[in-house]
Amino acid sequence: MQFSRMRNRWTYWVVTLAVGLLLAACASIGSPEGGPRDYTPPQVLKTSPEANSVNFKGDKVEIIFDEIINLKDQQKKVIISPAPKTQPLIRTVGKKVTIEFRDELEENTTYVIDFSNAIEDNNESNQLDGYTFAFSTGDEIDTLAVSGIVLRAKDLEPMQHVIVGLHSNLDDTAFTNLPLERVSRTNDRGKFTIRNLKPGSYHVFALSDVDGDYHMARTEDIAFLDDIIVPSTSEYTSQDTVFTFDRRVDTVLTATHTLFLPNDLLLCMFNEGYRSHYLRQSSRPANNKLHLLFGAPNDTPPHLQVLRPADHAADWYRIQRNVENDSLFYWITDSAMIKSDTITVALTYLRTDTADNLEEVTDTIHFGYRKPNSQIKEEEKKAKERESRAKRLAQLLEKQEKAAAQGKELSEDELEEIKELQRVDPNEIPKLQMEFVKSGTIDVGDSIILKFDAPIAHIDQSKVHLDIKRDTLWVPIQAAPPLQPLNDMDPMRYWLPFTTLPDSTYRLTIDSAAVASVYGLHNDHLSKDLKVRGLEEYANVYFKVNYTGKAFVELMTSGEKVVRTAPVRNGAFELLNVPPGTYYLRLTIDLNGNGKWDTGNYLNHLQPEEVYYYPKKMRLRANWDIDESWNIYQTALDLQKPEDLKRNKPEEVKNKVEKKEKNKEEEEEEDEFSTGINTYTGDKYNDAKNRRRQR
Secondary structure, three states, X not given: OHHHHHHHHHHHHHHHHHHHHHHHHHHOOOOOOOOXXXXXXXXXXXXXXXXXXXXXXXXXXXXXXXXXXXXXXXXXXXXXEOOOOOOOEEEEEOOEEEEEOOOOXXXXXXXXXXXXXXXXXXXOOOEEOOOEEEEEOOOOOOOEEEEEEEEEOOOOOEOOOOEEEEEOOOOOOHHXXXXXXXXXXXXXXXXXXXXXXXXXXXXXXXXXXXXXXXXXXXOOEEEEOOOOEOOEEEEEEEEEEEEOOOOOEEEEEEEEEEEEEOOOEEEEEEEOOOOOOOEEEEEEEEOOEEEEEEOOOOOOOOEEEEEEOOOOOOOOEEEEEOOOOOEEEEEEOOHHHHHOOEEEEEEEEEEEOOOOOEEEEEEEEEEEOOOOHHHHHHHHXXXXXXXXXXXXXXXXXXXXXXXXXXXXXXXHHHHHHHHHHHOOOHHHOOOEOEEEOOOEEEOOOOOEEEEEOOOEXXXXXXXXXXXXXXXXXXXXXXXXXOOEEOOOOOOOEEEEOOOOOOOOEEEEEEOOOOEEEOOOOEEOOEEEEEEEOOHHHOEEEEEEEOOOOOEEEEEEOOOOOEEEEEEOEOOEEEEEEEOOXXXXXXXXXXXXXXXXXXXXXXXXXXXXXXXXXXXXXXEEOOOEEEEEEEOOOOOOHHHHOOOOOOOOOOOOOOOHHHHHXXXXXXXXXXXXXXXXXXXOOOOOOOHHHHHHHHO
């Protein structure tokens, strides 16, 4: 028995061990670990023809990499220079990229295929940044290069993936009539390099090239340098020290490098704002309103001659327009026209012809109107309710008359119902609607503005009252100005032109029927209290700047929304009573003194007005003053705009390790816009070039 017990115990342990080994074996089934993550971009193994080869006679280029690759955003990033008339066929299969030219290549010409950062590996999407492939159809290959950066002129945004090109034809019309001779694209930081150039003199341009023809169109974003550039090279040496393990100098290595110049071109991109004059849209959004939308602003307003209905008032409308004067609403005041299903007008306006000149034309426009089904149903519903109320009231009045004839009275409930049915529903009486643009608590300096839902015909100023609170009493302001139109563009906005006092409470009261619209509607009684914040709730900003000419400063929030504008006078500006918050500053050199940023014009050789950003964010607190100095030339332009404001940012780095390696590479890389003498003299188009000459 003891032997049997020992045998059973031994069998138990053998079975347990076998099951454990079996489970361990099952658990180990699966894919082996892939090892550490790959952070290196694809590498070129072989090309056909070889890079920088000469006397190329084929029509196809093949580039083979060490791993499977993809081309990301090929249409936006890959560019070939000089640009073929027909776009080459670019394909990727596995580890190979093939470029097939569908046009015959030019003789004795250096071709460059610039991939920017479009090439990335298939698994980890590691990008091969700045890869280019060059070859020549002649006996020699061109080797010069120029580089720089493109910023948007009005807000210093890096211009990503726009075309930058050169013309050796120095005539002004080359940019407007001929394709750019040598081209490249900016990367996601707005930087560019145009490689493999011939010696010579060039004009430099940047172009959004929406139509893909490689020359300027008036509606496209452009940039140009006034100066002629001459590509060149410069030799410089660098030294690297090798130390022993105990930190003693072992060897000093000296290397010679070639610098391709100019390498600090600064192009400020703008749009001339050209828009063709034409009628974009005509509509009748309501039975009492016509709308005209034009393709461009126009100082000459259109003329409308009503053809139908023939019987109408001479002064049949009130006009409402936007600031640009390209969107016009005609509020119809003639009742016959309002009731008409179709209004026909002869519209005379300015239109751009095929020669780009303005001509006066007259079109016949039919404005039809049909009530929306929802409005028809709502009106039918209300009509049925009125009919039902009237029917019920007639029944009760008849019953009351019969009861009186018999010397009787209706019950209290029936008498109360009669009163209710005879009472006019206030919602049934059309009223002129009005509201405050800003109410409740307002800021120091804010105006009291009212917005109505129809053009105003008359205001009885004696029924408009403005009081100020003194302790617990309301005291009338005797010198309060009358309500008047805010401007001549909107007949439905009125304001009280007076200055509110800090830490005060006002009450604006408008009696019933004080305001009448052009449709004969009147307002209901309105009374609203307005509390003005105290000065201790604000911050004040005082700045001295090293610019004494015409300029203005804009105070902006994080979305670059301008909340305050102030002029620069005698090299200083101030922003008073600013609510607490985080803000940014932008300064515009206002050459013509019109108080706004003005774009450039290529044909007139006019650059856009210069813009500078204060490179730090400002955190303003209540009851706080900031007094600073700002050298607008101290920081290079591409580094001025705070990162929080930039919208055109580089592609996100996928992980911390890659980001760390990328930052290290950027620190080692020479960057004309972030190292060296980092000061502008005021001529932002030539300063970067001058800094290079000083080294």
